[in-house]
Amino acid sequence: MQMGDETRQRVKFTDDRVCKSHLLDCCPHDILAGTRMDLGECTKIHDLALRADYEIASKERDLFFELDAMDHLESFIAECDRRTELAKKRLAETQEEISAEVSAKAEKVHELNEEIGKLLAKAEQLGAEGNVDESQKILMEVEKVRAKKKEAEEEYRNSMPASSFQQQKLRVCEVCSAYLGLHDNDRRLADHFGGKLHLGFIQIREKLDQLRKTVAEKQEKRNQDRLRRREEREREERLSRRSGSRTRDRRRSRSRDRRRRRSRSTSRERRKSSRSRSRDRHRRHRSRSRSHSRGHRRASRDRSAKYKFSRERASREESWEHGRSERGAADWRLESSNGKTASRRSEEKEAGEI
Numbered sequence: 001m002q003m004g005d006e007t008r009q010r011v012k013f014t015d016d017r018v019c020k021s022h023l024l025d026c027c028p029h030d031i032l033a034g035t036r037m038d039l040g041e042c043t044k045i046h047d048l049a050l051r052a053d054y055e056i057a058s059k060e061r062d063l064f065f066e067l068d069a070m071d072h073l074e075s076f077i078a079e080c081d082r083r084t085e086l087a088k089k090r091l092a093e094t095q096e097e098i099s100a101e102v103s104a105k106a107e108k109v110h111e112l113n114e115e116i117g118k119l120l121a122k123a124e125q126l127g128a129e130g131n132v133d134e135s136q137k138i139l140m141e142v143e144k145v146r147a148k149k150k151e152a153e154e155e156y157r158n159s160m161p162a163s164s165f166q167q168q169k170l171r172v173c174e175v176c177s178a179y180l181g182l183h184d185n186d187r188r189l190a191d192h193f194g195g196k197l198h199l200g201f202i203q204i205r206e207k208l209d210q211l212r213k214t215v216a217e218k219q220e221k222r223n224q225d226r227l228r229r230r231e232e233r234e235r236e237e238r239l240s241r242r243s244g245s246r247t248r249d250r251r252r253s254r255s256r257d258r259r260r261r262r263s264r265s266t267s268r269e270r271r272k273s274s275r276s277r278s279r280d281r282h283r284r285h286r287s288r289s290r291s292h293s294r295g296h297r298r299a300s301r302d303r304s305a306k307y308k309f310s311r312e313r314a315s316r317e318e319s320w321e322h323g324r325s326e327r328g329a330a331d332w333r334l335e336s337s338n339g340k341t342a343s344r345r346s347e348e349k350e351a352g353e354i
Contacts, residue, residue: 011050021068021073028204035195114180118193175205
């Protein structure tokens with residue numbers, strides 16, 4: 001399908017509406033155009049500018065359009081092979097049945113006819129290209145094949161009645177599904193095997209074989225790339241897991257170290273606290289001991305002082321009592337003496353007054 005300028009501006013070669021077989025120059029609609037099996041216009045877009053764009057882009061990256069083209073050609077060739085089998089079936093029904101031996105001899109004649117036709121077509125092509133020497137060599141091979149064909153026809157003629165031999169034995173071409181006659185002359189054979197229809201089918205079939213090989217290689221390469229990427233991904237995952245494991249081990253080690261440090265710090269703190277408490281208890285004990293000792297000594301001193309004071313007091317009291325007793329006697333004597341003196345003075349005073 002051809003497209004206008006406006007459509008050409010909107011459509012790119014990657015569009016699904018574009019014929020991928022046309023981009024790869026193998027669309028049957030292009031190859032068989034102008035033959036008796038002309039397929040008409042393709043339902044998808046054909047444009048040489050898009051093919052040029054594709055050829056440029058395919059050098060930079062793999063677009064894998066070969067798979068689409070292969071599917072297209074496989075579908076087309078499958079339909080042609082189906083028609084070939086139907087034509088063979090109709091021939092088998094309409095032609096006179098012959099024995100297997102005669103059929104084999106007729107098949108040999110057909111094969112030699114096909115070989116002659118292909119050689120003549122190739123010689124004509126070489127001559128048209130200006131390669132005269134190669135063309136002459138091909139014609140010499142044709143003469144040899146003609147001699148073989150003549151011998152094969154003699155064998156075939158002698159194997160069946162003359163009336164049956166005169167009947168035209170047809171054969172279906174395995175390439176293009178066209179009918180071939182057993183008694184076709186060289187010109188007819190050359191026209192068939194060198195014709196556009198037959199050569200077009202050869203081109204399509206060869207292109208299909210090439211596409212199958214290319215697709216298989218690319219799929220193998222993709223599978224290898226996919227396998228390599230998967231292996232790399234798995235290797236990276238293993239490395240990541242190992243790294244993660246190492247990281248976790250380091251974290252666990254650090255955590256254990258931190259716990260150990262905390263435990264050691266706690267133990268040290270506990271030991272310090274225990275020592276501190278022990279020192280405090282010791283200090284308190286010593287303080288209590290000292291206090292108790294001081295109190296005991298103080299009490300002892302107090303008791304000693306009290307005892308001393310008591311003794312001194314008792315001694316003083318005893319001394320005082322003793323002194324008082326001595327003073328009492330003296331005072332009594334003194335008082336007695338003073339009393340006598342006073343009495344005497346009183347008496348003298350009274351006597352004087354008298």
